[in-house]
Amino acid sequence: xxxxxxxxxxxxxxxxxxxxxxxxxxxxxxxxxxxxxxxxxxxxxxxxxxxxxxxxxxxxxxxxxxxxxxxxxxxxxxxxxxxxxxxxxxxxxxxxxxxxxxxxxxxxxxxxxxxxxxxxxxxxxxxxxxxxxxxxxxxxxxxxxxxxxxxxx
Amino acid sequence: xxxxxxxxxxxxxxxxxxxxxxxxxxxxxxxxxxxxxxxxxxxxxxxxxxxxxxxxxxxxxxxxxxxxxxxxxxxxxxxxxxxxxxxxxxxxxxxxxxxxxxxxxxxxxxxxxxxxxxxxxxxxxxxxxxxxx
Numbered sequence: 001x002x003x004x005x006x007x008x009x010x011x012x013x014x015x016x017x018x019x020x021x022x023x024x025x026x027x028x029x030x031x032x033x034x035x036x037x038x039x040x041x042x043x044x045x046x047x048x049x050x051x052x053x054x055x056x057x058x059x060x061x062x063x064x065x066x067x068x069x070x071x072x073x074x075x076x077x078x079x080x081x082x083x084x085x086x087x088x089x090x091x092x093x094x095x096x097x098x099x100x101x102x103x104x105x106x107x108x109x110x111x112x113x114x115x116x117x118x119x120x121x122x123x124x125x126x127x128x129x130x131x132x133x134x135x136x137x138x139x140x141x142x143x144x145x146x147x148x149x150x151x152x153x
Numbered sequence: 154x155x156x157x158x159x160x161x162x163x164x165x166x167x168x169x170x171x172x173x174x175x176x177x178x179x180x181x182x183x184x185x186x187x188x189x190x191x192x193x194x195x196x197x198x199x200x201x202x203x204x205x206x207x208x209x210x211x212x213x214x215x216x217x218x219x220x221x222x223x224x225x226x227x228x229x230x231x232x233x234x235x236x237x238x239x240x241x242x243x244x245x246x247x248x249x250x251x252x253x254x255x256x257x258x259x260x261x262x263x264x265x266x267x268x269x270x271x272x273x274x275x276x277x278x279x280x281x282x283x284x285x286x
Contacts, residue, residue: 016187018170035170036189037273038266115189 004045004107005030011111012043039125041118053110055117056099059125061132068093071132078128085124098125158202159184161258162195165265188269191276197258205258208250209272210241217283222247225282229275235268236275249275 009019009032017034024031029046044054061071068089075087075096088097100121102110110117159175159182166173166186173186184195196206213222219240226238226247239248251268255261261268 013172015190016171017189018167018172037270038169040170118189 003030004047004051005032007107008032008043008045008111011114015115036118037122039122041121050104050106051110053102053105054099055102055121056097057121057125058095058097059129060095061093061129065132065135066093070135071096074132074135075128078124078131082120082124082127085120087124087128096125096128098128100124158182158197159195159205159258161262162205162207162265165262169266169269188273191273193269193272203254203256205253205255205261206250207253207261207268207272208248209276210244210246210248211276211280213240213245213247214283217245222283225279228282229279233271233275235271238275238279247276247279249279 005021005023009021012019012032012034017036020033022031022033023029024044028048029044032043032045034041034043039057042056044052044056046052065071071093072089075089079085079087084100086099086101088099090096098121100117102113102117105113163173163175163184166184169188171186171188173184176183176185180199182197182199186193186195191209193207193209196208198204219242222240226240229236229238235251237250237252239250240246241248249272251272253261
C-alpha cells in the first residue's frame, strides 16, 4: 500500500519541487520539506481516516523588532484577521511559525487546494511580519519624537 | 560556444528547490522547469550568446476577447518591471518573458528568485484582470 507521505511527495515533485521526507514519531506521521519562492515549507501528513494535513513555514524577526510580548499580541491580531491560520512565536522571540491545518480533507482535496493553501500561509506570514515591523518602526519614530520633545531646543 | 552556458541558471533553480530538464539543439540551449505546477523555460541562442530569455506561456480561456486581452497586456507592459507580455494569436496563448543581455548568465543567478516572482505575478495579475471582466 502506498503511504500518504509517498503520494504527497510524488505530487510535490511532479509540481516541480524537490522534497525531503522524514517520518515523525511512531511513523504514522511524516514531515515533508520543500522550497517555494525563497521559503522552506513543511507539510505535516498523518495517516488515518480521514488523514490530517498541515502546511507551515517560519519567519525570522529582525533583532531590532524582537519584543516578545508586543509581537505575541500582534500575531494574535493578525490571526484574528486572517481566520484559520495559526501563529506560534518562538520562546526566544527570534522567529514565528505560520501554520494552516487542513483537517478532514482527503488527499485529493488537499492536493487540489495545495498551492492556494501554500499561498495563504505565505501571505499570512508576510502580513504578520509587516505588521510587526510597522509597529516597531512607528514605535521607534514615536520614541525619537518623544526624546526630541523632552530634550527641547 | 560553451554548451554549459545555462549551468548557472540550473544551479539557481536547484537553489530555489526546483527540478529542471535540459533540451539543447543546434540552434538553442533550453532549460524547462516547473514551479508550483506551472511550466517555465529558459532559452539562450547559440548565435546570440549574450541573450537569455526566461518565460512562461499560458493558454487563453475559450472566448477571451482579443481587444480586452490586448488592453490588459498593454497595461502590464507599461507597469511591470522586466517582463514583456504578448499575445501569441496562432496558439491562442499569452506569453510572459524576461529578456536579458548579459556577459554571462551567472549575472542573473543572484536575481533569479526576483525574476521568477515577477513572471508569476504578471501571469496571475493578467488572469485576475481577465476574470474580473
